[in-house]
Amino acid sequence: MNKEQVLGCVQEILPEAIDRLKQYLSYPTVSAQHKAIPETVDYVVQMIHEAGGETKVLDDLGGNPVVYAFFAAGSNGDASKTLLYYNHYDVQPPEPFNEWHTEPFTPTVIDGKLFARGAADNKGDLVARLSAIKILQKQGGLPCNIKFLIEGEEEIGSPNLEPYLRQYKDLFAADACIWEFGGKDESERISMVAGIKGMAYLELTCTGADIDMHSSVGAYVDNAAWRLVQALATMKNEQNEILVEGFFDGIEEPTADEKKFVSELPFSEEATAELYGLKRPLITKAKGVDPREAMVFHPTMTICGLDSGYTGEGAKTVLPKNARAKVDCRLVPGQDPQHILRCIEAHLKKHGYDDITVTMINGQKAYRSDFHHPFVAHVLDTARVIYENEPVLAPNSAGTGPMYIFGEQLKLPVVSTGVGWVGCKVHAPNESIRLKDFEEGIAHMVVMLSGFAQALSLAK
Amino acid sequence: MNKEQVLGCVQEILPEAIDRLKQYLSYPTVSAQHKAIPETVDYVVQMIHEAGGETKVLDDLGGNPVVYAFFAAGSNGDASKTLLYYNHYDVQPPEPFNEWHTEPFTPTVIDGKLFARGAADNKGDLVARLSAIKILQKQGGLPCNIKFLIEGEEEIGSPNLEPYLRQYKDLFAADACIWEFGGKDESERISMVAGIKGMAYLELTCTGADIDMHSSVGAYVDNAAWRLVQALATMKNEQNEILVEGFFDGIEEPTADEKKFVSELPFSEEATAELYGLKRPLITKAKGVDPREAMVFHPTMTICGLDSGYTGEGAKTVLPKNARAKVDCRLVPGQDPQHILRCIEAHLKKHGYDDITVTMINGQKAYRSDFHHPFVAHVLDTARVIYENEPVLAPNSAGTGPMYIFGEQLKLPVVSTGVGWVGCKVHAPNESIRLKDFEEGIAHMVVMLSGFAQALSLAK
Incomplete structure (x- = not known):
């Protein structure tokens, strides 16, 4: 036919x-x-x-x-x-x-x-x-x-x-x-x-207390939301570089052939920005990285969700008992989700956040x-x-x-x-x-x- | 009677x-x-x-x-x-x-x-x-x-x-x-x-895009949740010290008499920890500060809520279009909520986060x-x-x-x-x-x- x-x-x-x-x-x-x-x-x-x-x-x-x-x-x-x-x-x-x-x-x-x-x-x-x-x-x-x-x-x-x-x-x-x-x-x-x-989809939880508290106690009670924020901020810097030791272990260098294919992929920064209504330039721009290479060859660490305390309308003056982040690491060939989990746990421990628990919801090579x-x-x-x-x-x-x-x-x-x-x-x-x-x-x-x-x- | x-x-x-x-x-x-x-x-x-x-x-x-x-x-x-x-x-x-x-x-x-x-x-x-x-x-x-x-x-x-x-x-x-x-x-x-x-209850919002995206684009698209986390992490350090310039402007030093009253207030760290089920020591402990003084005389900056992307059960691999934090600053005599708002806006701008909007939900001296x-x-x-x-x-x-x-x-x-x-x-x-x-x-x-x-x- x-x-x-x-x-x-x-x-x-x-x-x-x-x-x-x-x-x-x-x-x-x-x-x-x-x-x-x-x-x-x-x-x-x-x-x-x-x-x-x-x-x-x-x-x-x-x-x-x-x-x-x-x-x-x-x-x-x-x-x-x-x-x-x-x-x-x-x-x-x-x-x-x-x-x-x-x-x-x-x-x-x-x-x-x-x-x-x-x-x-x-x-x-x-x-x-x-x-x-x-x-x-x-x-x-x-x-x-x-x-x-x-x-x-x-x-x-x-x-x-x-x-x-x-x-x-x-x-x-x-x-x-x-x-x-x-x-x-x-x-x-x-x-x-x-x-x-591949993927290592992780949930990070910081628990500060058994119950939510009146926020006035913030003068002396530790705040799980602040701890989670500060812990996360040690994992990636403002230039979007992943700072977790061992995260890049084992990555297989792409072949010249693979690189050539990728360099020929179509990609329009303008069309992408238009499609999603992006408010800021692509993060690859400042680093001079080709977004197509990042897409195919670079692992990521994305916050998919943040949740703590009161998230409704207006003000609730609460010091939350806990805070959670969902973090999605996209992996490339050679990376192992279990190793990523261990590296993030070790990173948190090294930075004094061993009270933050890490659970892998989804791990794939x-x-x-x-x-x-x-x-x-x-x-x-x-x-x-x-x-x-x-x-x-x-x-x-x-x-x-x-x-x-x-x-x-x-x-x-x-x-x-x-x-x-x-x-x-x-x-x-x-x-x-x-x-x-x-x-x-x-x-x-x-x-x-x-x-x-x-x-x-x-x-x- | x-x-x-x-x-x-x-x-x-x-x-x-x-x-x-x-x-x-x-x-x-x-x-x-x-x-x-x-x-x-x-x-x-x-x-x-x-x-x-x-x-x-x-x-x-x-x-x-x-x-x-x-x-x-x-x-x-x-x-x-x-x-x-x-x-x-x-x-x-x-x-x-x-x-x-x-x-x-x-x-x-x-x-x-x-x-x-x-x-x-x-x-x-x-x-x-x-x-x-x-x-x-x-x-x-x-x-x-x-x-x-x-x-x-x-x-x-x-x-x-x-x-x-x-x-x-x-x-x-x-x-x-x-x-x-x-x-x-x-x-x-x-x-x-x-x-x-007093109080300055603020909502900080970072908007990265018009729509939520598949998290695979995290390789090149900026992540509003990461930006908010990194911006917040510049406002307070891991020792719970507020780093916003001008935040402490105008604070009236308590009188010797007021200090004496406060030093005689009853306070039990053990009872407080027991009451709330606290998982960590009081933040005043490491600094050698009397929690009673902190409670009465020190301003605070508390995260009351964090909200971004998917917060339900399990995994949703989304790159969120925006992220929000509710931040409650408790103020002491001499501080002005409007000044606090301006200081935080200036701080964010200075650190490169002028895309994060700050709204005061509640301001009181x-x-x-x-x-x-x-x-x-x-x-x-x-x-x-x-x-x-x-x-x-x-x-x-x-x-x-x-x-x-x-x-x-x-x-x-x-x-x-x-x-x-x-x-x-x-x-x-x-x-x-x-x-x-x-x-x-x-x-x-x-x-x-x-x-x-x-x-x-x-x-x-």
Whole structure:
């Protein structure tokens, strides 16, 4: 099929696909808050059966269930080649509610955009992939075997995924993997990655007392909020340099080749500033660092949340009993989340803050796939068929996911691509996808799957 | 009447007084949240009428209404002498709700303690004072004129009280004033003050972007939470020393006499640590400062609240668009809240944080009354009649209130005493008074009022 034929097939199934996606998005599957897990799993299984697949719901190793799906190659297809899709059915918390223009779990189409928590991350991608499968089945059967791993704890750091992948290594065995997400950048180029950053998501808590106190006692009682502020201020300086000893241990220097790819990534400081409404210049500017290099190669330490005492309207004169910070360290290949935790604990102790406790909520290693693999070339080539602009490939994304476990257990090349866009606001209020991107994402998967077995065979 | 007779009279009216107080406490009069103001005013007026007083509800100068009450001296009393009571009908926000063992606005007696938001601060005191008036009226009439000023914005810093006191100076004219609060300390001694600290309650806000972002952009996007943390860390060092230039300008050195009083105040570090469940030593310890001196004579800078990004359960990987801190500076005589605001703004600018906005939510000057006035001696002497232990007098409290305006407009001596206790948890969950203290507080007011005119006449 050529581009027009494929897009024609997409048009035929589109209304049904959007209805299915809206239904899927109406489940408030917030893993951090233990919400709507069983109902969402049931609906995922139902969607796979409707698309002609078989399922196993794995829930024997703890955590939210992992859904395995299998679609067999058609009689004209090549059953010796298997593609694995990785998706997750859980979503980020929708808070703060008051900043949503629509209800986060009432999917709403406005001006060609579908707004809902999870639209871009990652429910839209699953429905796009299943829709591509339906189109291929109508055309005479699948060109290869297709598997899915759809987990329910990605947004809390996939804490239980490793045992499932180890235990069910043979079930999930495949020749290559398409990762969960992707989308168009600010130049409307589809942006793909062949790797991912790691993460150490930490909660720092300083407890000063058993109860909140009247703030007048601040003359002699120590203040947990001040202690936390002062402790945090020792961890990073005003130039945004991370000061924790050992934090950079083990980092693998990127290859010249990786650096070259990164230097060619598109990036517009102006477009980024405009998109988020930034009030200050990029932090890389003062240091003369290329933001693309920072995005791909540099670890981060971000405060995701601060919480202490009274945060409502007006004044409450309270000396808070405790203070908490959520700190997200994005890691690069070679860094170990457990080592990061130990370094931060040692740092706090060294600076006299051993009363501040550090809990790791989410720890994952970074991973870079082999992005010279013919599978990667095939995904790029087929993207060129469907997308108007030249696609972009980065050695790893700035985001995180459990790719390291896949690489270690399944030993396969991984490319991530999806139906998002630069303004899709994942993890923020008013998350959306554009229906045009959803259509093109389906079409890309149709073309990619059609040539998948051949591309891999030729390569060998 | 001797002590036993007075306590006997208190017993007679006690059940009715407790019922009235419970009803009063059931109004959720949270001024910071604009709640239940008109209903509470109506109930205050009703209580005054029941006690035989007349009222004027003043609401022509903005803000929540100020209730004026007047009770005329009886035929045997001295109508040339007038005592003024200062009270407020508003309360602090009850949050965090989940730490209350009872509902904050469902007054509940457990083991001789009455739990409710506002029980100690300051609704219990108003009912105790009105109860004393009822007892004296039953005994043949009031021994002097009595006025009340009952305002509804004390917990948000009395932002509109000054114009009322200026406009209605003659209406509120009196010979002396009993201030709103007081109570027993950790040694069960009734603790009074003849002054009060001032306050500059500030909100610092750092805005980094228009929207929350995915935390992966932390590699190049500036983080409002980090900026606020680093800015705050320049304002106070790890030894809890305030580093803002000009903050200490104008402070009046306490007199030798004031210092002597303070050095004799009871204070137990162990009892304080036990009461609040403190995890760390007092901050005065390392500096070799007497906590009593710090409490009375030293200004403070306390973080009352921190708020940024995601503060719920688990992980949300967000780079917050903004971060806020609520900072309460308690001031001593000579400091000016407006000057403090300007100093902090200048400090932030000097340190490169001119993007952080500072808003003053509440600004009040400190005040010290003349604590050698015979009225002060009379309040102390009559306390000795009722209370088992020797009373304690401090030149000023560690807390705050609009006493400076009273002193400036009405030129009268002020003493604060009330029905609280050391564990009454004002401004915190599970606020309470002990019914025993409520009884004694009523009895003290009966005796104090009985000799008030004479004490003041003798003194002249």
